[in-house]
Amino acid sequence: MQILLVTPISNTHYVVPPIGLGYLASALRKNGFSDISILDCIKEKFSFKDFENFIRKEKPKIVGFQVFSFDFGRVKQSIEIVRKSNPDTIIIIGGAHVSTTREKVLKELDKADYGVWGEGEENLPLLLKKTLNSEDIAFKDIPGLIWKDGNKIQVNERKFIEDLDSLEFPAWDLLKPDTYPDNPQGAFYKNFPIAPISTSRGCPYHCTFCASYTNMGRKLRLRNIKNVLDEMELLYNDYGIREFHIIDDMFNLYKNRVKEFCDGVKERKMNISYTFPNGLRLNTLDREMLMLMKETGAYAFTVGIESGSQRVLDHMKKELSLKLIEEKVNLINEVGLEPSGFFIIGYPAETKEDIEATIKFAKKLKLKRAHFANFLPLPGTEATEELQQSKEIGNIQWESLFYSKVPYSPKGISKKEIKKFQRKAFLSFHLRPKILLKMLSEIKTPKHFKSILKRGWDYLFVD
CATH class of the missing domain: 3.80.30.20 (tm_1862 like domain)
Structure with missing residues (x-):
């Protein structure tokens, strides 16, 4: 497995398709990435042990987490599971909590490698072209990227997607x-x-x-x-x-x-x-x-x-x-x-x-x-x-x-x-x-x- 997008374990009662991850999956496909999976831990009723077993079996190269504030502790534990199970996996975080706490989120979730704030359909493909495909793209040129520059956390300015019709439909076949x-x-x-x-x-x-x-x-x-x-x-x-x-x-x-x-x-x-x-x-x-x-x-x-x-x-x-x-x-x-x-x-x-x-x-x-x-x-x-x-x-x-x-x-x-x-x-x-x-x-x-x-x-x- 190359790319795994995750709705984390949560105590919410809502069990709905994570449409945001579906949009990201479609954007990645549009940019040439094909091996993409979406894991909804809420729908699947995953325990942390279930999640660990899944990660150990599938060995994804990229794991992206959708983060809401009330799930912070569960996301942190899940990130630690990924880091321990597959030390080389690149871990990316995004979502509402990342956008609102962007100046400190990589310090609080320090086992994560990158954060993406705002809309991710344009900046996540750029990040994966850089990290997976080794394309000549500077981290500083990726809008909305939160990244580690030595001991310093850099937060790039975001860019809004003005033409929403330019986006592919969410990857409903994955959802x-x-x-x-x-x-x-x-x-x-x-x-x-x-x-x-x-x-x-x-x-x-x-x-x-x-x-x-x-x-x-x-x-x-x-x-x-x-x-x-x-x-x-x-x-x-x-x-x-x-x-x-x-x-x-x-x-x-x-x-x-x-x-x-x-x-x-x-x-x-x-x-x-x-x-x-x-x-x-x-x-x-x-x-x-x-x-x-x-x-x-x-x-x-x-x-x-x-x-x-x-x-x-x-x-x-x-x-x-x-x-x-x-x-x-x-x-x-x-x-x-x-x-x-x-x-x-x-x-x-x-x-x-x-x-x-x-x-x-x-x-x-x-x-x-x-x-x-x-x-x-x-x-x-x-x-x-x-x-x-x-x-x-x-x-x-x-x-x-x-x-x-x-x-x-x-x-x-x-x-x-x-x-x-x-x-x-x-x-x-x-x-x-x-x-x-x-x-x-x-x-x-x-x-x-x-x-x-x-x-x-x-x-x-x-x-």
């Missing part, structure tokens, strides 16, 4: 989306099998708690809708995909583009459902847009509400009012779609009264479900930088940045109280008879039911 279990990001689904799809990159908004811009930037870059529909049709015909999860950070900024997408789904006569696990932007939704999406398979989606306190919303730079939120949620219901809401508990400067207002507001809104996440001081966000500058937080334990944990609490509120608020919010919202019965009616199989119970238990009671 095999039709073989994934029914544990999607949003927990619930309408049809199966499911595949994620990305139609754009970047988000122009400045929410203080969000770090997505560190990977994809502020500029919204769009795929041509024909290009998107061609990929969906391939997945529909070749892999039997019947539900799509559109994972854009900002899908509905331009009404004409949403209409073009919906018209294209109609024209191609794909009998599908689709949803938006990362959420839609509320202020750009209108009745016509919602009706078009409903007519072409949209059935439910999540919207980022975050707080029931206008003061806190303003601090988050959400550019939303409580009045607008209520109006848009009512509109979504009027057209026959089912909204769920994202909320944050324990945001900096939040008071107990603010949290109570959020819980009350969530129950007032006509939402099907609500996700109450504890505030996570993610690296690279404006909120985290403010907390560090004010000395309110110090070094962050990366593994604590997980939805069931409480890595931070505002002044005057203990972490124990934040967890109690989260439990209260979740239970008081979902144990209402109408909400609970609706949720139970959407469970597909005993296995799906077991997965939902496990998620709920970990969400509420595992710290």
